[in-house]
Amino acid sequence: MTASEQWVLQFCHGYDGPFLDCARQYAALFVGTPYKVCTVYLTGAPSDEVVKGSASDEVLFLNYSSRDVRGLKLKAIRDIKRIAASRDFVLCIAHRFKPVYVALLGTDLPVIGVHHAFGDYQRRPRQLFANFYRKRLALLGVSNAVRDDIRTCLPSWPSDRIETLYNRIDIEAVQAGQVSREVARDHLGLPQNAWVVGNVGRLHPDKDQATLIRGFALALPDLPAGSLLAIMGKGRLEASLKSLAAELGVAERVRFLGQVPNGRNYFKAFDVFALTSDHEPFGMVLLEAMAAGVPVICSDCGGGREVVEGVGQLFELGDANALALQLGAASGKRPNIYAEELVRFSDEVARQSFFRLQFNRE
Numbered sequence: 001m002t003a004s005e006q007w008v009l010q011f012c013h014g015y016d017g018p019f020l021d022c023a024r025q026y027a028a029l030f031v032g033t034p035y036k037v038c039t040v041y042l043t044g045a046p047s048d049e050v051v052k053g054s055a056s057d058e059v060l061f062l063n064y065s066s067r068d069v070r071g072l073k074l075k076a077i078r079d080i081k082r083i084a085a086s087r088d089f090v091l092c093i094a095h096r097f098k099p100v101y102v103a104l105l106g107t108d109l110p111v112i113g114v115h116h117a118f119g120d121y122q123r124r125p126r127q128l129f130a131n132f133y134r135k136r137l138a139l140l141g142v143s144n145a146v147r148d149d150i151r152t153c154l155p156s157w158p159s160d161r162i163e164t165l166y167n168r169i170d171i172e173a174v175q176a177g178q179v180s181r182e183v184a185r186d187h188l189g190l191p192q193n194a195w196v197v198g199n200v201g202r203l204h205p206d207k208d209q210a211t212l213i214r215g216f217a218l219a220l221p222d223l224p225a226g227s228l229l230a231i232m233g234k235g236r237l238e239a240s241l242k243s244l245a246a247e248l249g250v251a252e253r254v255r256f257l258g259q260v261p262n263g264r265n266y267f268k269a270f271d272v273f274a275l276t277s278d279h280e281p282f283g284m285v286l287l288e289a290m291a292a293g294v295p296v297i298c299s300d301c302g303g304g305r306e307v308v309e310g311v312g313q314l315f316e317l318g319d320a321n322a323l324a325l326q327l328g329a330a331s332g333k334r335p336n337i338y339a340e341e342l343v344r345f346s347d348e349v350a351r352q353s354f355f356r357l358q359f360n361r362e
Contacts, residue, residue: 007036007057009084009092009109011099014043015050018284019095022116024055025168026093028347029354035090040083042069042076042099073102080106097126104133114140114165117281118302121153130154138357140165142282143303163357166306167282168345174291177265184269188230188257195224195331198270198294200263200285201277203235208299208318210237210244212276215323217248222328230270232257267292272330278317280304286312287345293335297326311341 008030012023027037036057044050046061062079069076084092084107092109094100097120100113111133121127130137131154139154139162141147147164154162178184185192197216201207209231216229231241231254238256245254260266264285267273273289274297283304289296296312298304308314313330315322343349 005036005088006034007038007087007089009089009103009107010037010039010056011080011092011094011103012039012041013096013099015041015047015053016044019116020050020053021169021284022095022114022167024053024170025347025350026095026114027054027056028170029351031347031351038083038087038089040080042102069098073098076102077106084109096120100137101129104129104137108136110136110138112138112140114142115146115150116142116167118146118149118279121150127153131156134161138162142167143306145279145301145303145306146281160357165350165354165357166345167284167287168347168350169284169287169291169342171291171342171346174264174288177262178268178292179265181268184266188232188260188266188269190228190230190255190269191226193226195227195271196269197227197229197327198232198267198273198289199229199275200232200267200273201275202233203231203237203241205237206278207233207235208276208278209241211299211318211320211323212274213241213245213248213250213254214320215274215276215327216254217245217250218320218324219327220250220253222324223331227331228253228255230255230257232260232263232266234259264288264291267294270294272297272327272333274323274327275299275304276317276323277302277304283307287342290336290338290342293337295330295333295336297323297330307345311336311338 010026023039030037038058039054039056040060042062043064045063051059080102092103092111094103094111095114103111139150141164144164151162199212245251267289273294276299279302281303286296286307296308298308299317300314301317313326315326
């Protein structure tokens with residue numbers, strides 16, 4: 001092994017949903033550096049597609065089920081210890097709490113824990129664990145909102161050990177995959193001449209599509225004739241949301257598109273994108289909508305505010321009347337390029353930010 005063959009261990013809980021691209025994002029930090037990246041997935045079966053999407057020098061699958069990694073996770077700790085001993089690793093980047101826990105117990109490496117949600121350190125046992133390992137643990141939130149939540153839970157930590165590194169997109173790759181408005185609408189079964197409000201997310205209370213439907217219903221008299229609300233996603237609230245649309249008399253105006261594979265490729269089907277989430281940790285779909293040139297509206301809370309503020313419209317969480325006013329105003333807007341705004345969430349800017357962080361020099 002030569003001196004140039006130093007490795008970074010990236011340890012992910014799994015690759016479902018957005019987490020495959022999260023792995024790609026952190027592997028991209030080391031492009032053009034002397035470091036190679038080995039990405040390890042705690043759960044999930046081996047997959048050639050995941051190997052390709054991870055954009056790493058090596059990808060390993062521990063192939064545990066979620067049930068397997070409950071409790072002390074002793075087998076996983078032994079596995080990560082074996083992997084860590086197999087080459088010259090200098091650092092571990094662990095996504096979410098379980099991989100942070102396993103990496104700290106199974107290796108002697110400095111660990112950077114990346115957190116994608118609120119509340120990861122609200123539990124007292126997790127606070128005690130983090131405090132015990134604080135000399136070789138640093139933490140990243142995917143937004144200032146997540147960072148501040150962690151800082152509140154770990155008040156004795158110096159602020160420069162809990163920082164922000166925004167999620168980001170490969171702008172060129174995302175835009176290259178996005179099809180034209182006409183093709184997108186044909187694929188989604190939407191009429192070519194309708195004015196369409198788009199939303200993407202699980203049908204779950206956290207996403208608050210109920211406010212979205214209420215706001216759309218209130219705005220409808222002031223929107224172009226034949227306007228539609230198109231919701232991409234599935235979840236346990238589908239029946240109740242459909243009932244709400246019927247109750248408000250807009251059932252024929254609301255399209256539930258279900259789960260759409262590679263959904264971001266079809267965002268040009270929308271004339272405006274509205275995210276009504278309750279304390280969204282970040283809001284990757286906002287970036288994907290911006291990459292498609294679609295005007296964005298977002299609830300004024302969580303990490304979504306940090307993406308939209310200054311380039312889109314914000315409304316108070318749960319305020320259907322305020323949302324209705326924003327939708328009415330958006331009906332006269334044209335697509336936006338968002339070129340400068342998107343650069344802030346690019347791989348290159350993230351790479352510069354990552355290597356400026358104080359804990360990467362300790």
